[in-house]
Amino acid sequence: MCMTIYEELLDDIDSSDIKLVYDKSTQIPAVSFSNANGDYIFLNEYSFETNAERFVALAHEKGHCDSGAFYNIHTPLITREICEHRAWRRAILDQLPFDKLMEAFEICKTEDGISIYDLANYLDMPPDFIKMAIEQYIKLGKQIL
Amino acid sequence: MNNLKQLRKQRGISQKYLANELNVAQNTISQWELGTRDIDSETLKTLVNYFGVSADYLLGNTDNPAPPGAKKSAQDDISLDEVEFALFGEVRELTEDDKEELLRMARRMRELDELKKEKDKDK
Numbered sequence: 001m002c003m004t005i006y007e008e009l010l011d012d013i014d015s016s017d018i019k020l021v022y023d024k025s026t027q028i029p030a031v032s033f034s035n036a037n038g039d040y041i042f043l044n045e046y047s048f049e050t051n052a053e054r055f056v057a058l059a060h061e062k063g064h065c066d067s068g069a070f071y072n073i074h075t076p077l078i079t080r081e082i083c084e085h086r087a088w089r090r091a092i093l094d095q096l097p098f099d100k101l102m103e104a105f106e107i108c109k110t111e112d113g114i115s116i117y118d119l120a121n122y123l124d125m126p127p128d129f130i131k132m133a134i135e136q137y138i139k140l141g142k143q144i145l
Numbered sequence: 146m147n148n149l150k151q152l153r154k155q156r157g158i159s160q161k162y163l164a165n166e167l168n169v170a171q172n173t174i175s176q177w178e179l180g181t182r183d184i185d186s187e188t189l190k191t192l193v194n195y196f197g198v199s200a201d202y203l204l205g206n207t208d209n210p211a212p213p214g215a216k217k218s219a220q221d222d223i224s225l226d227e228v229e230f231a232l233f234g235e236v237r238e239l240t241e242d243d244k245e246e247l248l249r250m251a252r253r254m255r256e257l258d259e260l261k262k263e264k265d266k267d268k
Contacts, residue, residue: 029233
């Protein structure tokens with residue numbers, strides 16, 4: 001049986017140095033930490049309705065770990081924004097590389113054009129994540145269609 | 146009566162979760178909590194490190210949870226100032242609830258680090 005992208009991501013994290021802690025007692029849906037002993041992601045799976053949403057949250061937190069984009073309680077909001085941007089950028093490059101996005105475009109293309117919802121359905125990712133990826137690749141100078 | 150159930154509840158973890166952490170059956174946790182089964186010395190050592198309390202406290206022999214010789218409990222010596230994190234969602238000022246949650250998770254992270262160190266030492 002084929003693994004979902006969420007399951008694949010869980011596997012990927014499991015085989016990495018990142019420690020994933022399921023914490024259903026918290027109001028915070030997902031948070032990552034870095035300390036001297038490595039990186040942690042705390043995930044409250046119940047905060048999300050779908051595996052596509054869980055996937056995006058986890059991919060984003062993994063993006064923080066992989067890019068070292070962390071902050072502390074004294075970090076100004078503008079710097080935190082930059083860290084968040086770096087984490088999203090890394091998550092998109094890792095989880096929805098340009099070639100994979102283009103392949104989805106080809107498959108979902110119809111005479112009427114391409115629907116973001118068809119792409120979301122095909123890729124099993126939330127539409128907002130795909131929109132973000134398209135925007136990022138345009139900024140990187142990639143030719144979309 | 147031992148304090149295992151109380152410690153587990155304080156940390157907000159289920160019997161199933163703890164059983165997975167210790168690699169034992171959930172039923173074993175239940176029996177330890179009810180006192181119908183003794184906690185073997187090796188597991189006691191692991192539990193003591195896991196919860197950061199003394200063996201006497203865990204076994205219900207004292208009301209003082211501090212491990213012998215401990216200058217500070219694991220809960221006291223963590224400050225949010227030293228924690229590096231990244232919150233999912235819109236960037237916003239942290240609420241007091243956020244800070245409490247982050248501190249709780251930082252303590253949990255430290256407990257897991259200590260448990261791993263203990264396991265690595267035993268290998």
